[in-house]
Amino acid sequence: MRARAATRSTGRNRGWLWLAPAVLVAALLFGTAVGETRIPLATVIEVLAVKAGLGSAALDPIDASVIWHYRLSRAVVAACGGASLALSGLILQALLRNPLAEPYLLGISAGASTGAVTVAVAGIGAGLLSMSAGAFAGALTAFALVAALARAAGGGTGMRGAGVIILAGIAGSQMFNALTALIIAQSASAEQARGIMFWLLGNLSGVRWPDSWVAVPMAALALGVGLWHARTLDAFAFGAESAASLGIDLRRTQALLIGTASLATAIMVSIAGAIGFVGLVVPHAMRILVGPRHARLVPATALAGAVFLVLSDVVSRIVIPGQVLPIGVITALVGAPAFAVVMIRGRQR
Amino acid sequence: MTPILEAVGASHAVRGREILSDISLRLHPGETLGLIGPNGSGKSTLMGLMAGLLRPSRGEIRLEGRPMARLGRRQIARRLALVAQSAETAERITVRDAVELGRTPWLGPLRPWGAQDDDAVAAALDAVDMAHMAGRDWASLSGGERQRVHIARAHAQAPRILLLDEPTNHLDIHHQIAILDLVARLSVTTVIALHDLHHALRCERVMVLRAGRCVALGPPMEILTPALIREIFAVEAEIIPHPRGGRPVFAFQRLA
Numbered sequence: 001m002r003a004r005a006a007t008r009s010t011g012r013n014r015g016w017l018w019l020a021p022a023v024l025v026a027a028l029l030f031g032t033a034v035g036e037t038r039i040p041l042a043t044v045i046e047v048l049a050v051k052a053g054l055g056s057a058a059l060d061p062i063d064a065s066v067i068w069h070y071r072l073s074r075a076v077v078a079a080c081g082g083a084s085l086a087l088s089g090l091i092l093q094a095l096l097r098n099p100l101a102e103p104y105l106l107g108i109s110a111g112a113s114t115g116a117v118t119v120a121v122a123g124i125g126a127g128l129l130s131m132s133a134g135a136f137a138g139a140l141t142a143f144a145l146v147a148a149l150a151r152a153a154g155g156g157t158g159m160r161g162a163g164v165i166i167l168a169g170i171a172g173s174q175m176f177n178a179l180t181a182l183i184i185a186q187s188a189s190a191e192q193a194r195g196i197m198f199w200l201l202g203n204l205s206g207v208r209w210p211d212s213w214v215a216v217p218m219a220a221l222a223l224g225v226g227l228w229h230a231r232t233l234d235a236f237a238f239g240a241e242s243a244a245s246l247g248i249d250l251r252r253t254q255a256l257l258i259g260t261a262s263l264a265t266a267i268m269v270s271i272a273g274a275i276g277f278v279g280l281v282v283p284h285a286m287r288i289l290v291g292p293r294h295a296r297l298v299p300a301t302a303l304a305g306a307v308f309l310v311l312s313d314v315v316s317r318i319v320i321p322g323q324v325l326p327i328g329v330i331t332a333l334v335g336a337p338a339f340a341v342v343m344i345r346g347r348q349r
Numbered sequence: 350m351t352p353i354l355e356a357v358g359a360s361h362a363v364r365g366r367e368i369l370s371d372i373s374l375r376l377h378p379g380e381t382l383g384l385i386g387p388n389g390s391g392k393s394t395l396m397g398l399m400a401g402l403l404r405p406s407r408g409e410i411r412l413e414g415r416p417m418a419r420l421g422r423r424q425i426a427r428r429l430a431l432v433a434q435s436a437e438t439a440e441r442i443t444v445r446d447a448v449e450l451g452r453t454p455w456l457g458p459l460r461p462w463g464a465q466d467d468d469a470v471a472a473a474l475d476a477v478d479m480a481h482m483a484g485r486d487w488a489s490l491s492g493g494e495r496q497r498v499h500i501a502r503a504h505a506q507a508p509r510i511l512l513l514d515e516p517t518n519h520l521d522i523h524h525q526i527a528i529l530d531l532v533a534r535l536s537v538t539t540v541i542a543l544h545d546l547h548h549a550l551r552c553e554r555v556m557v558l559r560a561g562r563c564v565a566l567g568p569p570m571e572i573l574t575p576a577l578i579r580e581i582f583a584v585e586a587e588i589i590p591h592p593r594g595g596r597p598v599f600a601f602q603r604l605a
């Protein structure tokens with residue numbers, strides 16, 4: 001009995017932990033193998049093996065370039081972005097005690113877009129890092145604004161509070177999207193504007209290896225912070241006050257965790273635009289699969305988020321032949337119904 | 350002897366309005382203090398102050414002689430546990446999950462779950478007679494069962510001070526007495542907000558609050574007189590001595 005309890009508390013079924021890298025590799029391989037131009041799986045594996053230094057063979061330079069520079073980099077960034085966004089959602093849901101909390105719905109993504117676009121249009125420093133910084137500033141501003149609005153409107157915890165903060169998030173999203181549109185209309189050239197609009201919908205087309213130098217550390221950071229704070233996140237089950245009485249330093253924790261969630265969102269927005277609903281769908285699915293304990297929920301959410309976004313990206317490339325849909329369209333098509341389900345289940349409680 | 354928990358002229362204000370004024374109190378190690386007062390008299394607010402969750406607008410709270418404001422949350426949580434008046438969750442956690450939360454202040458990323466944590470949880474579940482329901486979903490529990498789980502969670506926290514805000518709420522008479530017996534058995538210092546004056550008689554001292562002020566503080570048999578009950582609750586009461594020397598019984602006649 002004691003032994004059983006012990007395994008339970010330290011993480012039952014460690015087996016899937018070993019499965020996780022395998023699933024991730026399979027998803028990446030799948031994401032790399034599927035595309036507009038048909039390339040046999042054998043060729044894909046051969047290219048990857050050679051590039052990884054596991055042998056040498058004569059490669060078709062075009063195939064090799066497509067596979068290595070376009071598809072694999074894109075799959076890797078999709079995986080990291082999916083993990084980051086899903087973890088952001090998980091963290092926000094736990095801290096705000098709100099099943100609908102998610103960077104996109106809370107307006108954090110919209111704020112990040114405004115920040116990134118401002119930097120891009122103004123041409124400050126140009127490049128991914130300065131755009132990320134702008135996006136981060138925008139994300140934090142948006143969260144602060146939405147939280148203040150929700151508080152002023154009397155939102156607390158519970159389903160009513162959940163509704164209030166989502167309403168505040170919608171208001172914030174609308175405002176920041178309008179601001180973004182204004183900035184584009186004011187200062188971007190027609191060509192710039194078209195590019196920005198496409199990117200805003202959530203798009204991985206422009207992704208290359210340099211993006212992964214930011215995306216990979218970000219995903220690792222989000223996962224690390226999440227794992228380190230797994231018990232802290234658990235302690236919020238009965239609300240912030242209860243967490244405080246269990247020894248959680250609310251201010252420090254909220255600043256660190258919400259900061260991480262905002263940064264993860266900001267980085268992803270500056271790479272690929274606002275991709276919605278990943279942070280909603282994935283954590284809820286994982287709660288059903290592995291239960292409410294964050295020691296298991298955090299790694300499961302990271303993995304599932306990664307796989308989900310890689311697969312969404314694949315779907316976005318093949319669903320209409322000869323045309324690439326913005327990935328945000330795919331995640332929204334899955335996410336909006338999931339949102340409805342969560343909302344209906346929340347009401348029934 | 351330094352009091353284990355002390356309030357020195359503590360007040361609490363919300364938007365400029367004082368809802369608790371000038372509370373001074375010295376709790377001795379091991380004692381049980383009952384908090385009595387009408388709805389809205391400030392019992393929960395005082396609990397929040399003593400738990401370090403609310404800041405006094407004036408005065409100070411001291412834990413083991415040290416100002417609460419200078420202690421970290423974790424330090425406080427290792428010494429003091431609070432069972433709030435109501436705390437709910439929408440997470441699909443089990444009874445055991447909820448009780449395990451009590452170990453949070455003792456755990457960290459570098460101090461993983463261990464055998465002593467299992468023991469603490471098992472003892473806490475036993476203490477409130479919930480061990481047989483350890484695997485049940487929170488959502489499936491009755492109100493009284495939830496209350497018992499909250500108390501078990503606080504017990505698992507292994508505190509020296511236990512703050513219980515109306516812990517006998519929702520409990521049947523058996524479990525009301527069981528909780529009070531448990532509190533008496535534990536060697537922890539306890540502050541317990543109560544509405545049942547009969548239960549208050551079991552405390553070593555009671556503090557009576559009205560409109561945020563302390564009206565009386567002392568042993569219950571001296572404090573809880575018909576005059577005070579009329580003054581505080583506007584109810585005419587008679588105190589009937591127990592025929593065989595047990596605790597007296599309150600007979601509430603009518604509104605005053």
Ligand SMILES: Nc1ncnc2c1ncn2[C@@H]1O[C@H](COP(=O)(O)OP(=O)(O)OP(=O)(O)O)[C@@H](O)[C@H]1O
Nearest residue numbers: 363368386387388389390391392393394395434515
């Ligand atoms: N955050 C707050 N904002 C405004 N008023 C508050 C706040 N917290 C408490 N109050 C008010 O302060 C008074 C004391 O509240 P408190 O919850 O301490 O009462 P209580 O004695 O615990 O009552 P009950 O027996 O109903 O639990 C009440 O009138 C309440 O409305």
Ligand SMILES: [Mg+2]
Nearest residue numbers: 392393434514
């Ligand atoms: Mg109260």
